[in-house]
Amino acid sequence: EAGVAQSPRYKIIEKRQSVAFWCNPISGHATLYWYQQILGQGPKLLIQFQNNGVVDDSQLPKDRFSAERLKGVDSTLKIQPAKLEDSAVYLCASRGAGGFPYNEQFFGPGTRLTVL
């Protein structure tokens, strides 16, 4: 079974530029998450999708971050314009629907963003 795929793996941009990250979850997984992991900290949820609907985006800085999950499969996270404090690893995770009481999430390898 293929895991969660993310691209690019690394990205370096100047502040005020735009950037987009892509995630392909495990096939059949209805729930998709984007986490931000700043160096030295644990991941923090940015947004959670159930199919193509948003379940939780309370921690998403909506003035600069946006995310979509068209057709309930792939997802894109965008930052526009980027700030220095956005330097982090962006992790995508997915989870299967129903009959899974343990809430296990499977993570992708992440995209490391450096904002100069």
Next chain:
Amino acid sequence: AQTVTQSQPEMSVQEAETVTLSCTYDTSESDYYLFWYKQPPSRQMILVIRQEAYKQQNATENRFSVNFQKAAKSFSLKISDSQLGDAAMYFCAYSTGANSKLTFGKGITLSVRP
């Protein structure tokens, strides 16, 4: 709001020895799940072990076991017979049943000495 605290930033263990990683959490929920995740230098987060709060029996997965103290809101991970491949960051995480969002602690860096 739920919080997860990992107060030890780093630990070191001799190969083949046993090490315990500490975690405390705060919640007002009665039903929830606790997890330990491993994040090797390649950055792919992997689930190590999980515990349902309603279960009194501590979870065990091969060399990994937990000490779950619900009243004290403590959830420690014991790694027995430590191996070089155990070197990684370990995150304690919490999740409720109603919302499967994971709340993570800051993590602990475990090094294994040969």
